[in-house]
Structures are given as structure tokens and as C-alpha cells.
Amino acid sequence: MVRKGEGVLLEIEDVAYGGLGVAHLDGLVIFVENGIPGQKVQVRIIQQKTDYLTARILQVEQPAPYEVPPRCSHFGICGGCKWQHVDYAKQLEFKRSVVEDSLRRIGGFQDTGVQDALPSPEVFFYRNKMEFSFSDRRWLLSEREQDEKPKDFALGLHVPRRYDKIVDIDACYLQSPESNALLNLVRTFAMTSGRKPWSTTDHTGFWRHLVIREGKSTNQRMVNLVTSGKDEALLKQLSAKILESGIPVTGIVNNINRSKGSTAFGEEEWTVWGNPVIQEKLGNYLFEISANSFFQTNTHQAERLYETVVEFADFTGDEIVYDLYSGTGTISIFISGFVKQVLGIEVIEAAVKDARRNKEINRIKNVEFILGDVKNEMNRVEEVVEVVGHPDVLIVDPPRAGLHPKSVQHILKLSSPKIIYVSCNPTTLARDLAVWKESYHLRQVRPVDMFPHTYHIETVALLERKK
Numbered sequence: 001m002v003r004k005g006e007g008v009l010l011e012i013e014d015v016a017y018g019g020l021g022v023a024h025l026d027g028l029v030i031f032v033e034n035g036i037p038g039q040k041v042q043v044r045i046i047q048q049k050t051d052y053l054t055a056r057i058l059q060v061e062q063p064a065p066y067e068v069p070p071r072c073s074h075f076g077i078c079g080g081c082k083w084q085h086v087d088y089a090k091q092l093e094f095k096r097s098v099v100e101d102s103l104r105r106i107g108g109f110q111d112t113g114v115q116d117a118l119p120s121p122e123v124f125f126y127r128n129k130m131e132f133s134f135s136d137r138r139w140l141l142s143e144r145e146q147d148e149k150p151k152d153f154a155l156g157l158h159v160p161r162r163y164d165k166i167v168d169i170d171a172c173y174l175q176s177p178e179s180n181a182l183l184n185l186v187r188t189f190a191m192t193s194g195r196k197p198w199s200t201t202d203h204t205g206f207w208r209h210l211v212i213r214e215g216k217s218t219n220q221r222m223v224n225l226v227t228s229g230k231d232e233a234l235l236k237q238l239s240a241k242i243l244e245s246g247i248p249v250t251g252i253v254n255n256i257n258r259s260k261g262s263t264a265f266g267e268e269e270w271t272v273w274g275n276p277v278i279q280e281k282l283g284n285y286l287f288e289i290s291a292n293s294f295f296q297t298n299t300h301q302a303e304r305l306y307e308t309v310v311e312f313a314d315f316t317g318d319e320i321v322y323d324l325y326s327g328t329g330t331i332s333i334f335i336s337g338f339v340k341q342v343l344g345i346e347v348i349e350a351a352v353k354d355a356r357r358n359k360e361i362n363r364i365k366n367v368e369f370i371l372g373d374v375k376n377e378m379n380r381v382e383e384v385v386e387v388v389g390h391p392d393v394l395i396v397d398p399p400r401a402g403l404h405p406k407s408v409q410h411i412l413k414l415s416s417p418k419i420i421y422v423s424c425n426p427t428t429l430a431r432d433l434a435v436w437k438e439s440y441h442l443r444q445v446r447p448v449d450m451f452p453h454t455y456h457i458e459t460v461a462l463l464e465r466k467k
Contacts, residue, residue, distance in 0.1 A: 038064030329355030378410030402428025
């Protein structure tokens with residue numbers, strides 16, 4: 001029996017959700033961090049459970065045949081990418097396999113009909129938002145780097161499982177070259193500003209986060225500095241440096257977070273320069289995005305995701321649609337031209353406010369948004385139906401945790417002819433769909449790759465009510 005701390009040679013056979021390689025030894029499952037099928041690896045066991053072990057790679061003895069050189073020098077250290085060393089076509093195969101495995105193993109579906117994963121139009125530079133953290137504790141990449149940069153200052157991304165350590169990043173290939181230029185400009189300014197970076201140890205320091213948002217279809221760009229206090233003069237100086245650089249920006253804002261919690265949100269926000277929002281397009285529709293708004297991170301692939309929803313729904317133009325977990329209204333607005341009426345339900349007040357604003361911008365008349373928790377609103381199904389009408393199509397796009405058990409049952413009571421489930425977690429997707437198996441056929445399943453080089457995968461599933 002292999003135990004925690006011991007080393008062993010393994011061959012990675014499969015991949016599991018979460019980016020873990022799967023191997024077996026003496027009939028026991030071993031999950032290997034960053035392992036990919038086809039590799040032979042020396043590992044050390046780091047966790048021992050009753051029915052499985054977890055291991056970390058010490059050395060790759062034999063690479064997989066589809067491995068490619070990672071583009072980023074920080075790969076394997078920061079938490080941004082897991083599969084940058086895997087050929088992109090193979091990444092898509094992995095993601096399809098994970099969705100199919102979840103539906104079979106968790107959902108109990110034998111004939112899943114999972115289609116090939118829809119590839120992202122861009123494999124690099126695809127993100128329209130990146131969030132970087134300041135720290136007084138830089139993760140040292142090598143002995144050589146000991147003296148190249150100060151140990152007590154970093155601006156970059158977290159080391160996995162380390163909330164207190166930041167990899168100082170000069171270039172991230174998931175964001176645009178313009179965003180990388182802004183990252184380096186802000187770092188240089190902050191290091192010479194006389195203000196210290198935030199410390200998660202004693203909760204002191206001024207600089208906390210840098211968030212850069214872009215409109216991929218509009219070329220608008222926002223810089224959001226999150227600080228622990230307000231210093232108008234200093235932020236104005238930084239603003240002047242950004243404008244002098246010639247890097248195109250639409251607005252510069254400052255969110256002030258005085259709490260100990262390490263979030264890139266503030267209880268106070270002020271506009272340092274320009275516009276406090278940027279605009280982005282999805283299809284023919286324009287959306288306003290504020291510093292703290294949620295918006296799909298891969299703009300061009302989000303269009304393809306929503307086009308899949310329209311394709312699966314096969315709208316005729318007479319449908320009443322309920323959009324549950326409607327967020328800032330992107331799906332509701334995107335499908336509005338294909339249907340008679342849309343009702344969006346969302347629990348976050350700021351998101352509902354954004355959704356209503358986006359509806360006004362696009363002069364849409366057949367969409368309504370209400371503030372409420374889905375599990376509570378659907379508890380009074382009869383009242384909602386009496387006011388809005390019975391849904392011909394139900395769209396659900398829940399958070400990673402999936403649907404609340406009460407919501408699953410309330411949705412069943414609606415008996416909508418079609419349900420389209422948009423999921424960011426194949427395991428909770430499979431769990432929720434299993435409850436509906438007796439009443440609905442699973443007709444189509446399409447993974448949509450919103451995040452190349454990561455294990456994350458969106459999935460669109462179409463269910464049709466049994467006769």
C-alpha cells in the first residue's frame with residue numbers, strides 16, 4: 001500500500017474534471033496534479049484517502065505525444081493555465097471526455113450524445129478581463145531571480161493554494177499586449193510611489209489589485225485600481241502616466257476596499273479619469289460594463305455560446321422564455337429578437353440594475369427582469385405563470401454549484417416543453433439533469449470552450465419533455 005510521502009512511477013491514463021490526471025496502482029485510483037494522459041511520471045503521494053490518493057509530479061520520465069512547449073515562462077507556477085503544454089485539439093478532446101464521463105458516471109446517462117467541443121476563435125489573448133494582485137511577498141521562481149526583483153513587491157497572479165504568495169508577471173498571454181503594457185506601467189509606478197503593496201499577514205499596505213477590462217469588439221479599455229484607502233493626488237499622477245504612455249484607455253477608476261478580505265471589489269468607487277464604464281458587443285447588441293459587473297470573459301466565444309442556445313431552442317418567434325439566473329441580461333437580450341417575450345430572474349441587485357440598463361440601451365421592449373432568488377420565485381410558479389404566461393422554453397444558467405434542490409423540483413412543476421441548461425460545471429450539470437430523467441429526454445449536449453489552456457468548460461444541454 002503506497003502511503004503519503006512515498007514516491008512511485010505512474011502512467012497517466014485519463015483526465016478528470018479539475019485538471020487532474022488519473023492513474024491506477026494496485027486497483028487504487030491516484031489523481032495526479034497537472035498530469036495528462038500518456039505521460040509516465042515520478043510522483044510523490046501528498047494526500048491519502050480511503051478510496052483514492054492524490055500525487056504531485058516530481059519528474060516527467062516520458063512526455064505525452066501531444067505535448068507542446070508552453071508559451072509562457074510562468075507556466076506551471078502561477079494558477080492561470082493548466083494545459084498550455086497540451087496541443088489545443090487535444091485540450092478539446094479532454095473537455096468533451098470530461099463532460100461525457102460526468103453525464104455517464106454521475107447522471108446515469110448511457111447515450112449522452114455529447115458533441116465535439118466548440119473551439120474558441122482565439123486561443124491566446126482571448127480574455128476581456130484580468131485581475132492581478134499586489135503583494136509584499138513575491139514567489140521566487142529561481143535562485144537566479146533572487147536579486148533581479150525586490151522580494152517585498154509583486155504584481156501578478158496567485159501561486160495555486162497560496163493566498164499569500166504572488167508570482168510577479170511581466171506578460172500574460174491570456175490578455176492583450178495593451179493590457180500587458182498597462183500591467184508593467186502600473187507596477188513601475190506603484191513600486192516608486194512610496195506606498196506599500198497589501199500584506200495579507202498584517203493587513204497593511206495601499207496597493208491591493210489591478211483589474212483591466214477590455215471591449216474586444218469596441219477596443220474600449222478600463223483600468224481599475226483597488227486600494228485600501230483614498231489618495232486622489234497619487235491616483236491622478238498614475239492616471240497622467242497612463243495617458244502619457246499612449247496605451248488606449250477609456251476610463252480609469254479607483255475602488256477602495258478597506259476590509260481584510262482579499263477581493264477586488266470596493267465599498268467606494270470614484271472615477272479618476274474618463275468613463276466609469278466600457279461598452280462591449282455581443283451579436284448586434286451593446287452592453288455597458290462597469291468595474292464590478294459580471295460579463296462573460298471570452299467575448300467572441302460568448303457569442304458562439306449564445307448562438308448554440310438559439311440553435312438548440314429552435315425558436316419560431318412565438319415563444320415565452322424564462323431565463324433563470326439571468327445575470328446582467330446577456331442571454332435574455334441576445335435571444336430577444338427570436339422570441340415573443342423573455343422573463344429574466346436574478347438574485348443580485350446590481351446585476352438586475354445592469355440588465356435593465358442594457359435593455360434600455362438596446363431599446364428592447366419584450367424583455368423584463370425581476371429581482372429574486374430562483375428557488376423562491378419558482379416556489380410561486382402559479383403566480384408567475386398567471387402574470388407572464390407558461391414558458392415554452394426555460395433557460396437556466398446557474399453558478400458553479402448548480403441548481404438548488406428546490407429549484408430543480410420547481411422547474412419540473414413548470415413542465416416547460418424545452419429546457420436549455422447552460423453549465424460551467426459538468427459535475428453539477430450531470431447531477432441536476434439526473435433528477436429530470438424521468439420527465440425529459442436529453443437531446444443534445446455541446447461543450448463550448450470559453451477558457452483555452454484551462455480545465456474549465458461550459459456546456460449547453462437541450463432537454464425535451466417526454467410525451
